[in-house]
Amino acid sequence: MPNWNFLFDMLKIQSVSGDEESVSKFILESINQRKKNWIVTPEIYSGEKFHDCILLKFGNPTTAVFAHMDTIGFMVRYDNQLIPIGGPEIIPDVKLTGRDKFGEIRCSLLGDEEGIFHDFPRGIERGTRLSFEQNIRMDSEFIQAAYLDNRLGIFTALELCETLENCWVVFSTYEEHGGGSMPFLLKFIQETGPVKNALISDITWITDGVHHHEGVVISIRDKFIPRKKFLDRIINLAQKSGIPFQLEVEAHGGSDGREVQFSPYAIDWCFIGAPEDNVHTPDEKVSLKDLDSMIQMYQYLMKEL
Amino acid sequence: MPNWNFLFDMLKIQSVSGDEESVSKFILESINQRKKNWIVTPEIYSGEKFHDCILLKFGNPTTAVFAHMDTIGFMVRYDNQLIPIGGPEIIPDVKLTGRDKFGEIRCSLLGDEEGIFHDFPRGIERGTRLSFEQNIRMDSEFIQAAYLDNRLGIFTALELCETLENCWVVFSTYEEHGGGSMPFLLKFIQETGPVKNALISDITWITDGVHHHEGVVISIRDKFIPRKKFLDRIINLAQKSGIPFQLEVEAHGGSDGREVQFSPYAIDWCFIGAPEDNVHTPDEKVSLKDLDSMIQMYQYLMKEL
Amino acid sequence: MPNWNFLFDMLKIQSVSGDEESVSKFILESINQRKKNWIVTPEIYSGEKFHDCILLKFGNPTTAVFAHMDTIGFMVRYDNQLIPIGGPEIIPDVKLTGRDKFGEIRCSLLGDEEGIFHDFPRGIERGTRLSFEQNIRMDSEFIQAAYLDNRLGIFTALELCETLENCWVVFSTYEEHGGGSMPFLLKFIQETGPVKNALISDITWITDGVHHHEGVVISIRDKFIPRKKFLDRIINLAQKSGIPFQLEVEAHGGSDGREVQFSPYAIDWCFIGAPEDNVHTPDEKVSLKDLDSMIQMYQYLMKEL
Numbered sequence: 001m002p003n004w005n006f007l008f009d010m011l012k013i014q015s016v017s018g019d020e021e022s023v024s025k026f027i028l029e030s031i032n033q034r035k036k037n038w039i040v041t042p043e044i045y046s047g048e049k050f051h052d053c054i055l056l057k058f059g060n061p062t063t064a065v066f067a068h069m070d071t072i073g074f075m076v077r078y079d080n081q082l083i084p085i086g087g088p089e090i091i092p093d094v095k096l097t098g099r100d101k102f103g104e105i106r107c108s109l110l111g112d113e114e115g116i117f118h119d120f121p122r123g124i125e126r127g128t129r130l131s132f133e134q135n136i137r138m139d140s141e142f143i144q145a146a147y148l149d150n151r152l153g154i155f156t157a158l159e160l161c162e163t164l165e166n167c168w169v170v171f172s173t174y175e176e177h178g179g180g181s182m183p184f185l186l187k188f189i190q191e192t193g194p195v196k197n198a199l200i201s202d203i204t205w206i207t208d209g210v211h212h213h214e215g216v217v218i219s220i221r222d223k224f225i226p227r228k229k230f231l232d233r234i235i236n237l238a239q240k241s242g243i244p245f246q247l248e249v250e251a252h253g254g255s256d257g258r259e260v261q262f263s264p265y266a267i268d269w270c271f272i273g274a275p276e277d278n279v280h281t282p283d284e285k286v287s288l289k290d291l292d293s294m295i296q297m298y299q300y301l302m303k304e305l
Numbered sequence: 306m307p308n309w310n311f312l313f314d315m316l317k318i319q320s321v322s323g324d325e326e327s328v329s330k331f332i333l334e335s336i337n338q339r340k341k342n343w344i345v346t347p348e349i350y351s352g353e354k355f356h357d358c359i360l361l362k363f364g365n366p367t368t369a370v371f372a373h374m375d376t377i378g379f380m381v382r383y384d385n386q387l388i389p390i391g392g393p394e395i396i397p398d399v400k401l402t403g404r405d406k407f408g409e410i411r412c413s414l415l416g417d418e419e420g421i422f423h424d425f426p427r428g429i430e431r432g433t434r435l436s437f438e439q440n441i442r443m444d445s446e447f448i449q450a451a452y453l454d455n456r457l458g459i460f461t462a463l464e465l466c467e468t469l470e471n472c473w474v475v476f477s478t479y480e481e482h483g484g485g486s487m488p489f490l491l492k493f494i495q496e497t498g499p500v501k502n503a504l505i506s507d508i509t510w511i512t513d514g515v516h517h518h519e520g521v522v523i524s525i526r527d528k529f530i531p532r533k534k535f536l537d538r539i540i541n542l543a544q545k546s547g548i549p550f551q552l553e554v555e556a557h558g559g560s561d562g563r564e565v566q567f568s569p570y571a572i573d574w575c576f577i578g579a580p581e582d583n584v585h586t587p588d589e590k591v592s593l594k595d596l597d598s599m600i601q602m603y604q605y606l607m608k609e610l
Numbered sequence: 611m612p613n614w615n616f617l618f619d620m621l622k623i624q625s626v627s628g629d630e631e632s633v634s635k636f637i638l639e640s641i642n643q644r645k646k647n648w649i650v651t652p653e654i655y656s657g658e659k660f661h662d663c664i665l666l667k668f669g670n671p672t673t674a675v676f677a678h679m680d681t682i683g684f685m686v687r688y689d690n691q692l693i694p695i696g697g698p699e700i701i702p703d704v705k706l707t708g709r710d711k712f713g714e715i716r717c718s719l720l721g722d723e724e725g726i727f728h729d730f731p732r733g734i735e736r737g738t739r740l741s742f743e744q745n746i747r748m749d750s751e752f753i754q755a756a757y758l759d760n761r762l763g764i765f766t767a768l769e770l771c772e773t774l775e776n777c778w779v780v781f782s783t784y785e786e787h788g789g790g791s792m793p794f795l796l797k798f799i800q801e802t803g804p805v806k807n808a809l810i811s812d813i814t815w816i817t818d819g820v821h822h823h824e825g826v827v828i829s830i831r832d833k834f835i836p837r838k839k840f841l842d843r844i845i846n847l848a849q850k851s852g853i854p855f856q857l858e859v860e861a862h863g864g865s866d867g868r869e870v871q872f873s874p875y876a877i878d879w880c881f882i883g884a885p886e887d888n889v890h891t892p893d894e895k896v897s898l899k900d901l902d903s904m905i906q907m908y909q910y911l912m913k914e915l
Contacts, residue, residue, distance in 0.1 A: 019838040051837060051876050075831060075859060078819030083861040085835065126819070126857045127830035127841070174871075177835055183874040196353075209383030209431070220432035221380060225390065225482055227356060228324040231432070247431045249380060251388040261479075264488035264569075264874075266356050501658075514688030514736070525737035526685060530695065530787055532661060533629040536737070552736045554685060556693040566784075569793035569874075571661050 002295070004138075006030055007155045011136055011145050014098065016073030016129040017085050017177035023069050024052040027154065027171055031056065031161075038161050042169070045188070052173050053181050055188065059166035063197040063305050064189055064267075065298065066182070066256045067153035068175030071146075072280050073131035074109075074116065076100075076124045082109070082116040085129065086176030089281045090116055095133035100125035106133065132282035141288060142212075148276055148284040149203040150175070152291060156273075157201045160298045167302055168195060175202075175256050182259035190265050197230070197305060198260045198269040201298065203286065204248060206277040212285075215244025216293040219271035222253035224261050230268035234301070241300045244293045248275075272297060307600070311335055312460045316441055316450050319403065321378030321434040322390050322482035328374050329357040332459065332476055336361065339463070345470050350493070358486050360493065361466065361474040368502040368610050369473035369494055369572075370465065370603065371487070371561045372458035373480030376451075377585050378436035379414075379421065381405075381429045387414070387421040390434065391481030394586045395421055400438035405430035411438065437587035446593060447517075453581055453589040454508040455480070457596060461578075462506045465603045472607055473500060480507075480561050487564035495570050502535070502610060503565045503574040506603065508591065509553060511582040517590075520549025521598040524576035527558035529566050535573035539606070546605045549598045553580075577602060612905070614748075616640055617765045621746055621755050624708065626683030626739040627695050627787035633679050634662040637764065637781055641666065641771075648771050652779070655798070663791050664781040665798065666771065673807040673915050674778035674799055674877075675770065675908065676792070676866045677763035678785030681756075682890050683741035684719075684726065686710075686734045692719070692726040695739065696786030699891045700726055705743035710735035716743065742892035751898060752822075758886055758894040759813040760785070762901060766883075767811045770908045777912055778805060785812075785866050792869035800875050807840070807915060808870045808879040811908065813896065814858060816887040822895075825854025826903040829881035832863035834871050840878035844911070851910045854903045858885075882907060 015023035028046055031054070035041055042056035052069070072086030074096060084090075090113055098105045105128070107120035118124065132146040145151075157169050168189055174180040189195060204210070204217050218238055220231055238245045248271075260269040274290035320328035333351055336359070340346055347361035357374070377391030379401060389395075395418055403410045410433070412425035423429065437451040448457075462474050473494055479485040494500060509515070509522050523543055525536055543550045553576075565574040579595035625633035638656055641664070645651055652666035662679070682696030684706060694700075700723055708715045715738070717730035728734065742756040755761075767779050778799055784790040799805060814820070814827050828848055830841055848855045858881075870879040884900035 018835040021839060049876060051878075052839075075835075077859040077861075078817075083831075083859065126859050129838070174835075178833075178871075180834075180871040181876075183872060184876045187874040207383075224485075225323040225380075225479075228434070229326060229357075249382040249388065249431050251382075261485040262483075262488060264492040266354060266486075266489045268356075512688075526693075529790075530628040530685075530784075533739070534631060534662075554687040554693065554736050556687075566788075566790040567793060569797040571659060571791075571794045573661075 002159060007151060008136055010151050010154065011147055012134055014131050015070050016131050017070040017174050019129050020052040020069045020173045024054060024171070027069065028054055030158065034158070039163055040165050051181060053185055054171040055185065056161065056169040057193055058164040061166050061168045061193050061195050063199060063302070064168035064170055064195045065157050065160065065199045065201050066170045066172055067157040067201040068150050068172045068256055069154060070173050070176050071131060072176045073129050076118070076126060076128040076130065078126065080117045082118055082130070087280055091281060094282060096130040097133045098128055098130040100128040105130065135282060142285055143288060144283055144285040146282040146284060148286050149279065152203055152286060153201040153273055156295050156298060159295050160302065163299060164302060168193065172256055179256065179259050182256050183263065186260065186263045186265060195267060198257065198267050199301065200255045200257045200269065200271040200273070202255050202271060202273045204271065204273055204275050205253065205279050206275045207250065210246055210248050210275045212277070212287040213289050214246045216290055216297045217246050217248045217273060217275050219248040222250045222255065222271065224254060224258050226257065226270050227268055231270060234270050237301060237304050238297065241297065243296045243300060245297060307464060312456060313441060315456050315459065316452055317439055319436050320375050321436050322375040322479050324434050325357040325374045325478045329359060329476070332374065333359055335463065343466050344468055356486060357478050358490055359476040360490065362498055363469040364471035366471050366473045366498050366500050368504065368607070369475055369500045370462050370504045370506050371475045371477055372462040372506040373455050373477045373561055374459060375478050375481050376436060377481045378434050381423070381431060381433040381435065383431065385422045387423055387435070392585055396586060399587060401435040402438045403433055403435035405433040410435065440587060447590055448593060448596070449588055449590040451587040451589060453591050454584065457508055457591060458506040458578055461600050461603055464600050465607065468604060469607060473498065477561055484561065484564050487561050488568065491565065491568045491570060500572060503562065503572050504603070504606065505560045505562045505574065505576040505578070507560050507576060507578045509576065509578055509580050510558070510584050511580045512555065515551055515553050515580045517582070517592040518594050519551045521595055521602045522553045522578060522580050523550050524553040527555045527560065527576065529559060529563050531562065531575050532573055536575060539575050542606060542609050543602065546602065548601045548605060550602060612769060617761060618746055620761050620764065621757055622744055624741050625680050626741050627680040627784050629739050630662040630679045630783045634664060634781070637679065638664055640768065644768070649773055650775050661791060662783050663795055665795065666779040667803055668774040669776035671776050671778045671803050671805050673809060673912070674780055674805045675767055675809045675811050676780045676782055677767040677811040678760050678782045678866055679764060680783050680786050681741060682786045683739050686728070686736060686738040686740065688736065690727045692728055692740070697890055701891060704892060706740040707743045708738055708740040710738040715740065745892060752895055753898060753901070754893055754895040756892040756894060758896050759889065762813055762896060763811040763883055766905050766908055769905050770912065773909060774912060778803065782866055789866065789869050792866050793873060796870065796873045796875060805877060808867065808877050809908070809911065810865045810867045810879065810881040810883070812865050812881060812883045814881065814883050814885050815863070815889050816885045817860065820856055820858050820885045822887070822897040823899050824856045826900055826907045827856050827858045827883060827885050829858040832860045832865065832881065834864060834868050836867065836880050837878050841880060844880050847911060847914050848907065851907065853906045853910060855907060
């Protein structure tokens with residue numbers, strides 16, 4: 001039975017890119033509580049040397065699973081101006097929350113792509129991060145909330161830890177705003193317990209070819225393109241697994257896979273994750289069936305890859 | 306006498322970015338056949354550890370020559386949609402070919418920059434790569450075909466191998482779609498037999514300053530800019546050589562040189578290659594005189610640099 | 611008393627990205643003259659192995675200060691066309707200077723963003739670099755000149771050297787045109803005397819939130835975003851210092867900090883520098899009070915960080 005409480009608690013933590021400290025601590029605490037129930041006890045790497053990232057090394061890995069901890073959001077500029085962090089949807093009147101040295105902030109977003117503002121009565125300190133107010137909804141078919149991208153990728157990675165024997169599980173930062181932690185994470189991995197394969201545990205998009213309830217998405221490409229030989233291997237395994245999945249072919253978008261592609265290591269990579277509707281809004285929506293396929297597919301691949 | 310049969314056979318192989326396995330095997334076989342006629346027998350590095358790339362190490366190198374093996378093309382999205390790989394020209398009714406698990410594919414491209422489609426009667430598997438149908442034409446002045454970019458760069462690099470004493474010759478992947486193999490290739494080179502200089506054996510553009518029959522192009526810049534001191538050295542040598550060449554100065558475009566520039570190694574780089582008309586179409590056209598200058602210039606520089 | 615003669619002499623040297631040899635030699639000579647007055651004599655790394663960059667290692671560093679030596683400019687294309695290097699303002703009739711093998715060049719810029727030309731009576735060699743004619747103006751409040759970005763960052767870094775005990779001071783190239791020296795500089799630093807922090811000594815913009823005479827700018831973000839934990843530490847120290855400073859929050863722009871962010875090392879970074887008006891023109895204008903705050907702030911931080 002999945003650890004829903006962990007997910008719900010994690011969904012309440014803000015972690016706009018560059019400010020992942022709180023969610024990182026929360027995940028680390030959870031790891032320390034849960035690891036006694038895992039088949040293999042991993043080596044845990046965290047702390048200032050890794051900025052706010054966390055790496056778990058199970059056994060002798062040939063594969064690493066990456067899940068990013070940051071979310072999109074906004075930063076307060078001058079006066080009541082806002083500028084985006086990552087690519088949030090600009091939705092007039094949407095509620096934003098955060099805090100500065102004067103206390104808690106709850107306000108509405110005003111404006112449009114041309115200029116974004118907040119309506120908080122007092123000034124907010126320059127550089128304060130705001131993000132969508134959380135509102136978690138779950139029924140028998142769907143979960144809906146802000147930050148599902150990528151709280152569900154983290155959730156999946158930690159569910160996976162229970163049965164892992166040989167694998168790196170890595171929690172990265174900054175993914176929504178151009179990246180920047182992957183290069184040092186990959187260097188550390190390759191110098192500590194090198195891998196050949198990277199799987200990106202993240203959330204993708206509902207499009208005209210990808211639908212709710214049709215299974216986890218294996219991405220053949222976004223803006224970047226994994227090596228065909230590795231994709232073929234993953235897709236063949238997925239077919240053998242009997243677990244529902246769908247294939248994505250998009251021209252845009254990116255993930256931590258981009259930084260694997262451009263790293264100085266010959267590591268194959270593939271994005272595997274459930275699709276969501278209402279991307280980068282407070283109403284991100286994922287099918288529970290697809291989330292289940294995602295967890296199952298990772299469990300299957302970690303045994304077969 | 307140049308190895309035209311090798312070139313013609315290589316032009317028939319499809320190798321859209323990310324799917325370079327076939328052309329890589331073909332080149333490796335040719336290397337193994339031809340190396341007995343080379344002055345120096347190189348160390349050959351290839352196989353899964355290098356994904357589909359190939360590296361040849363002749364003697365004690367200070368320079369590396371890079372030629373990319375991939376080409377532009379298209380990927381099948383959903384329904385009959387296509388999305389580009391690299392930057393192919395979108396030419397209505399142009400013929401595309403490829404294959405999926407159901408067999409060979411030959412179809413026409415429909416649409417424009419706003420939306421591209423194929424007219425193949427049956428559905429094509431998601432993620433299938435298509436590229437321009439090949440049609441090789443050669444007369445006394447010109448060669449014309451798809452994929453001259455960068456089959457001629459590979460052709461030149463292999464002609465060069467006959468007389469090489471000290472040099473790396475490297476066949477890279479992914480160049481047309483943002484790169485990604487150069488970082489690990491450069492790391493391997495610098496850790497195995499480090500170099501100071503990189504020459505990019507690739508094909509450039511006919512523009513208002515670069516013309517057919519006026520010699521190989523030495524590029525002073527494209528989007529990126531090599532170091533002036535190194536360019537001056539190359540241009541001085543080219544002037545001494547007596548071999549026809551022309552100087553290019555462009556604001557756009559890129560090559561494997563970009564990834565040398567941004568690598569964590571202080572390696573100078575320069576793009577040297579024949580110019581073509583009808584770039585990224587099935588009718589790429591290169592002057593045989595310019596191709597000859599390209600081969601001669603590389604042979605000269607490899608002795609003098 | 612600041613070394614104004616050094617600054618004025620350095621402002622007269624052209625060093626468009628990719629052609630930093632002259633300014634690099636000038637800075638190195640100055641270092642060799644001035645180092646006898648410095649508290650700690652640094653190890654000096656320069657020469658072909660570092661292309662045109664210079665690194666100074668004082669004591670046992672945990673922080674590195676970076677100042678770029680290149681400037682924006684133009685390159686001569688074909689006929690009388692020009693293309694930009696970096697992002698110079700296109701100002702009709704502005705005077706440009708440079709030299710090619712036929713001699714000195716002084717001409718006017720014609721055209722606009724759609725097409726730029728020069729009016730020099732004779733042809734200019736392809737690939738020749740031109741940049742704004744220098745005109746240095748200083749009164750009791752302001753310095754105004756071309757190239758203040760980033761001659762003032764270099765000036766500050768060298769003033770700082772007088773009292774440094776433990777720090778890297780690094781002069782980089784190519785910053786205005788996408789970078790490319792930072793990756794190998796960072797690799798050398800981390801392998802020679804690794805650091806945790808990087809400060810970018812560079813010049814930023816007057817905007818609706820950043821004004822002349824209000825102190826050195828600490829940048830909370832430009833296009834890229836430093837880690838909040840490190841920013842908080844810097845801002846706390848700045849507040850304790852009593853030195854005037856202002857906080858910048860911008861959506862665009864970049865610096866050598868970008869390449870620290872994307873490097874394979876977990877190094878925190880922050881941009882700290884005086885703001886200028888008339889960015890990337892011959893009339894860049896900086897408050898002397900802000901320049902003074904910049905020097906003081908670096909001196910303070912180098913003791914406290």
